[in-house]
Structure formats: C-alpha cells, structure tokens
Amino acid sequence: MTELEQRVIATLLSKPELVDSVGINADWFEDTRLKNVLEVLQSLEVNERTTLNVYSELDKYEGQLSYRDLEDMRESVFSTASITSDVKALHKLAAKKQLDEAVVLYQMSPKKEELNRLSSAIENLKKTDEEDDKGYLDEAMDDLSYRMYNDMPVGIKSFPKLDDILAGGLYGSMLLTIGARPSVGKTAYGVNLAYQIITNDPEVQVDFFTLEMNKLEMLNRFVARHTNISSQRLKRPAKMLQQYEREAVAKAIEWYRERKLRVYDKVLTLSGILSIIRENAAKSKPNKYIAIIDYIGLVKVENSRAQRWEQIGQISRELKIMANEYNVPIVVLAQLNRDVNANQQPQLSNLRDSGSIEQDSNVVAFLHRPYKDDPKVVQLTIQKNREGALGTIDYYFEGRYMTFIEPNNEE
Known part of the structure; x- marks a missing residue:
C-alpha cells in the first residue's frame, strides 16, 4: 500500500466523521484492501464506524486487512490537519493515471471514442487544481488543540x-x-x-x-x-x-x-x-x-x-x-x-x-x-x-x- 493511501485511511479510521465531508472516491485507490475499507466506512453510519465494525464488514469483500492492521493505522494518526490536501493529492494521482491510460489507448486507436476519453481525462485532471475550500477551521483547530499538549516537530531541520x-x-x-x-x-x-x-x-x-x-x-x-x-x-x-x-x-x-x-x-x-x-x-x-x-x-x-x-x-x-x-x-x-x-x-x-x-x-x-x-x-x-x-x-x-x-x- 502507498503511504498516501494508508495515511488517508488511517485518518478516516481515527476521525470517522470526516468520511462524509472530505469528498473522497474509492476508485482513487490502487490498493484494493484500502479501497474496501473506505467503501465499508462510507456504508456505515458515523456512530457505527468502529474498528471492530469495519473489520466485521470487510468479510464481504475479497482481500482485507487484519484487525491489528486497522487498529495500528488508526493509532498512528497524530493530526488530521492534512486530510484535505491528502485527499486532493490522491485525486490528482488517480486523475493523472487515468490520463496516462487514455493517452496510451488513443495512441493505439486514434478514434473519436478514445479522443473523447482523452478529453474527459484532461478535464478531470484540470478540475483537481480547482480550490475546494469552504473556509472551515475545524481541522486546524483540532491540530492546534492537539499540539498544545503534545510537542510536535515544527519543520525540517537544517543549520x-x-x-x-x-x-x-x-x-x-x-x-x-x-x-x-x-x-x-x-x-x-x-x-x-x-x-x-x-x-x-x-x-x-x-x-x-x-x-x-x-x-x-x-x-x-x-x-x-x-x-x-x-x-x-x-x-x-x-x-x-x-x-x-x-x-x-x-x-x-x-x-x-x-x-x-x-x-x-x-x-x-x-x-x-x-x-x-x-x-x-x-x-x-x-x-x-x-x-x-x-x-x-x-x-x-x-x-x-x-x-x-x-x-x-x-x-x-x-x-x-x-x-x-x-x-x-x-x-x-x-x-x-x-x-x-x-x-x-x-x-x-x-x-x-x-x-x-x-x-x-x-x-x-x-x-x-x-x-x-x-x-x-x-x-x-x-x-x-x-x-x-x-x-x-x-x-x-x-x-x-x-x-x-x-x-x-x-x-
């Protein structure tokens, strides 16, 4: 699993209420196991999105993570402040992959159908650059509240x-x-x-x-x-x-x-x-x-x-x-x-x-x-x-x- 995909799922396991607000699509995931976790989270009510419930629901899917893997990911999260940018980055990577595939298909068969697919992929990639900021401070507030009692590194050390x-x-x-x-x-x-x-x-x-x-x-x-x-x-x-x-x-x-x-x-x-x-x-x-x-x-x-x-x-x-x-x-x-x-x-x-x-x-x-x-x-x-x-x-x-x-x- 990629670090980005794992970080997104870990954050959503830690803060399940974010599942309904970040605008994420399961098709953006390459790792089937993480894709399945997201689909389960989206299918459950907010108060039902516990690690145990998610693990139980994964029985319906082919390919799943263990309960220990889910719990380890959930416990690894120290801040949710980057979830919006992480989801956007995940969307961009998926859009770029879609564009790369469309380019290959058009090169193999330069027909109108493939040209339309290519145009659609280009537009989809462009949309990922658009701002999706509703102005809420909730995530930044959560992050600051956490850092008041937990010393976190400020940045990359140099001189x-x-x-x-x-x-x-x-x-x-x-x-x-x-x-x-x-x-x-x-x-x-x-x-x-x-x-x-x-x-x-x-x-x-x-x-x-x-x-x-x-x-x-x-x-x-x-x-x-x-x-x-x-x-x-x-x-x-x-x-x-x-x-x-x-x-x-x-x-x-x-x-x-x-x-x-x-x-x-x-x-x-x-x-x-x-x-x-x-x-x-x-x-x-x-x-x-x-x-x-x-x-x-x-x-x-x-x-x-x-x-x-x-x-x-x-x-x-x-x-x-x-x-x-x-x-x-x-x-x-x-x-x-x-x-x-x-x-x-x-x-x-x-x-x-x-x-x-x-x-x-x-x-x-x-x-x-x-x-x-x-x-x-x-x-x-x-x-x-x-x-x-x-x-x-x-x-x-x-x-x-x-x-x-x-x-x-x-x-």
Whole structure:
C-alpha cells in the first residue's frame, strides 16, 4: 500500500466523521484492501464506524486487512490537519493515471471514442487544481488543540541558527527565497542546505533541481562537502586523488546512496518541476520532503509570450501554491543583478524587478560577503520572515570544499 493511501485511511479510521465531508472516491485507490475499507466506512453510519465494525464488514469483500492492521493505522494518526490536501493529492494521482491510460489507448486507436476519453481525462485532471475550500477551521483547530499538549516537530531541520530564526525549521507551506549576486556561493549554499537536512534526518527526501549544472558536477559538490576533498580534484579522481582519498570518496558515495537525495538536471520547465514536486510531495509524510530550485531565473515557462518579469511572477506564485497545497517547504535560489556591490548588503528592493517573488515568499534572505578583508565570511541576512524574526548569520565559506560552517555549531 502507498503511504498516501494508508495515511488517508488511517485518518478516516481515527476521525470517522470526516468520511462524509472530505469528498473522497474509492476508485482513487490502487490498493484494493484500502479501497474496501473506505467503501465499508462510507456504508456505515458515523456512530457505527468502529474498528471492530469495519473489520466485521470487510468479510464481504475479497482481500482485507487484519484487525491489528486497522487498529495500528488508526493509532498512528497524530493530526488530521492534512486530510484535505491528502485527499486532493490522491485525486490528482488517480486523475493523472487515468490520463496516462487514455493517452496510451488513443495512441493505439486514434478514434473519436478514445479522443473523447482523452478529453474527459484532461478535464478531470484540470478540475483537481480547482480550490475546494469552504473556509472551515475545524481541522486546524483540532491540530492546534492537539499540539498544545503534545510537542510536535515544527519543520525540517537544517543549520541550527537558521532553524532558530525560522522558529524551529523549514516548515510546510514555506516558500524560502535566497538571493545572491553571481559567484557569492548560492549553489554551494543550496548544496549545504540539502546536506544539513539529510544529515539531520536521512528520511527526508530532497529534490534538488539544478538548471545550470549536470548531475556529475552536482555530485562532485556534494562529495566535496562530505569529504573535504576539493571539487576541482574530483573532476579527475584517478589522476588527482591519493588512495586514501579514493576510499573516502567511495564511502561518501555509499553514504549518499542511503539518503533520499535526488538531483534533476533535465527538468527545465515550470510544469516539469511542478509535476515532480506534486508526485513526490503527495507520497511523503509530514516534514519528510523539501524541494530546492537553483535557480528561479533559469526556469522556463512553456507557451508563454509574457515578459520575463511576468513569467518570474507566475513561477513564484505557482511554487507558493504548490507549497501550500502539499504542506511542504520549497527553497528557491535567485540571482541578483550585478549592480549590487559584492560587499553591499542586498535589499528587498533588489527582488522587485523579478515579479512577485518578495510578495509570494514567506521568507526572503540574501547571501553576501560583508567584509572586504575576509572574503571567506559569507553572511545570510533574513530580511522578510512572516512567521518569525529577522536576523543575520555569519558563515565561514570554504569554496574548495563547498562547505558553509556556522561558527560554534559545527562539530
């Protein structure tokens, strides 16, 4: 069973009254056993939807879960706040599958009947993007009531000082924009952010979209961060590395294999990026997914004749909508104009020519080198933070090794 399907059924077992309000369809499920559970829940009255009654009714179906499985799922739920977005994500996945099947059938038999089926599938997928918000606060109230007496993680952990400023970590629905001039180290900071996240929690999936480097170049940077071996030397490892360094690189490769880091170097369009985030975020548990995009200025908007600043605005808006819809953080790197001096602290106004990035972002931060006499100090300045404080963090940046170090916080 998929994690998303299981999470939806677990939530409905825990809060059976939600079955009548979330607008869910059993045909959206791929796992027959979970589909059967939903059909049983829908057939029973609210006060009859106990685990025992559900298990008893499942005798009428082929393929069922054990009583222990049902009870374990029900007890696994700590919050119902994500049920609406989970159901919507389930609907989208089902609609996408229906569209994929319709495309195959039309390719095999391009007749009017199959064309109608294809058109219907496209319209069905479009409908899943429509808002279905009745304004009720019940789920959010339940979630807040629970968290008053049960300490829950606020977000995904990264750098300690950054987490403090963000009031606990990179939280769901956050759009974090990090701007910098060329050559200040924004890609390296993105690498370090991803590295900190998967070091703190190997279960977090990081989708890293690189629009100006290939996978090998990115892997070299990640390995350099892990091993303190220069990424330049990793370009010709057979010639440049000693045996002990090769062994260190081999260990680093295995370390990354055990993490959920994915790097995309051929996904250059907004629609492609959104599709991957949608698919992977829908499968993820709370605080177990983040996307990093390097960088927004290179993202293409297909079939658009709008001016570039308008396209950037569309990109930032749709990324923010995606972060909200799936309750995941998305980090966007942005390149500032070269007329910002290397040692000059960038301002929010430096983003205003880039559409609605400032408006759409929950948090806006800038990287710059504040000290002319010490180019290895790179400062991150938080200049907008809807949910927390503003502030600055000084990092020691060793470019050869792709390493950002927070003073007094690194081992």
